[in-house]
Every structure is written in structure tokens, then in C-alpha cells.
Amino acid sequence: MEIFMKVFTKKLFAGAALSIAAMSSAPSFAGENPTSPIMGIPASSLEEFGGREGVRAWVESLFYYIMLDNRIAPIFREFGNPERQIFLNTQLETMVLGGPNEYQGASMSAAHADLGITMTQFNAVVEAAYNACERNVIKYHTCNQLINALAPFTADIVTR
Template sequence: MGETAGKTIYEAIGGEDALIAVVEDLYRRIFADPALQGFFTSANMPRLKGRQVEFFGAALGGPMTYTGASMRDAHAGMAITPEHFNAVAGHLTGALLDAGVPQATVDEIIGLVAPLADDIVTTPAATA
């Protein structure tokens, strides 16, 4: 899944070390976001970050195997709205851009992540 000029996205962005840095930055951003930080108060963060690196590594064509629960099972009962999902996607975009990933590659990564909303979002969008 996901190739850029003959390389996998995983290789193009710098492999595991780059993913670890992006995931660290992603969670710094999430914990700074009042709308998202509450989802992680009881999480085992080292384990979660490790699973996140595995997930992205596998999804972006790296040699990793994702060993976590399905997206649906991992997020069941969490009352995640489309707004929450979009906020995390925005933080992921920022973390990737700040890591020097080109916009076109960021767009490709977000395109791979976006369909996961169907399994992650469990609560309808808020209405005004």
C-alpha cells in the first residue's frame, strides 16, 4: 500500500525512526487538545504509541506487522465523533509536515487514513 517514486511511503518518509518521531509529535498535539486529551487518560501510552508505529509502518508499506485490535474493536464505546476523527487527522497532518514530509505525501497518507473513519467514529456529528 502506498508508493512514492518507486519507494514505499514508509521508505520515502524515513522509515521507523521517522514514524516514531511523528507518533511522538502526534500525541504531544493530541494531549494539548482539550477536545481529545480525555480519550487517553487511562491509556498505556508506551503500548499505544508502539501499536501506532506498527499500524502506520504496515499501512505505509514498511516491514511491520500490526498486532493490535481492529480499528472497530480498539475504538468501540469511545463515543468518537467525526469532529474528533478530523481533529486527530489534522494533528497527524501537522506532525507529518513538521517532520518534513512533502505535502503530496501527507495528502496520500491522509487519504489512506480517512477511510478508517467508518470503523473509528461511533457517534454522529454534533449539530448546531
């Protein structure tokens, strides 16, 4: 899995600038204006996740698996507020999938700068993401689209 992720992320760095530009558009204060999905994500992906509620269920499952994994749970326990992280990740993933741009969190680099995340820990979160997809009966290709869209942030998250 680790070798796959190294190859996978290297191929996706070319799209990082486009992804970051899409992620930094002005927020919608009404919360009703959909954004365009990140390049390469079909407009149907948010619906395939079950809309905002489905994304929230997926994020809750993601954190369930994260907290079970001794490779990464200590970081989230020490530095995180799981409820806030679930809230912000639901906003972020909903936006990436084409929902409203309501993301209120810090940039990926600012949020992870002092955590000393390794590639092994990053890969553990990716594993948790796929487990969350299975738990929520989200098709593999749909799950993969979201993970592909987030992969360009690897360099902002992995700092060690």
C-alpha cells in the first residue's frame, strides 16, 4: 500500500495547483451555492456519497477508524478536537465533491505544520478512508475520486 501511495501521490502533484485554486475560492455564506467539484470529480459524486449527510457519516466513520489505529490515533488525541475535525472535514469533503464552499478551517499546510506527520501515518489515514467507504457502502471508484482529489495535499500534510 505504501508503494502504491508514493506512486499515486507523485502522479497527482501536477494537479495540486488546480486543486488549491479551486479550494480557495470565496466561501458561500448562505451555504446554498454549490461549487464545482474539484477537477476530475464527476458532478454526481456528492450524490453518490449520500449528499452532505452521507459525507458526514463517512467522516464520522473515518475518525472511528483513525481512533482505532495506534499509528495515528495518538496524534489526533494529543493535537485534535475530534468533533471540530469531523465538522471541518465534512465541510471540506462536501466542497471537494461539489457542495457548498463553507470550509472554515485552516489551510492544509497550516493545520498540519507542527504535527510532524510521516508518510506512514498519512497512508494510515488513507487506509481509514477506504475502510470508511466500505462501512458506508460507498463504491470504490467514488471513494477513490475523493481520495484522488485530496492527494495533492500530501506535501502540505507530510512534514517529516
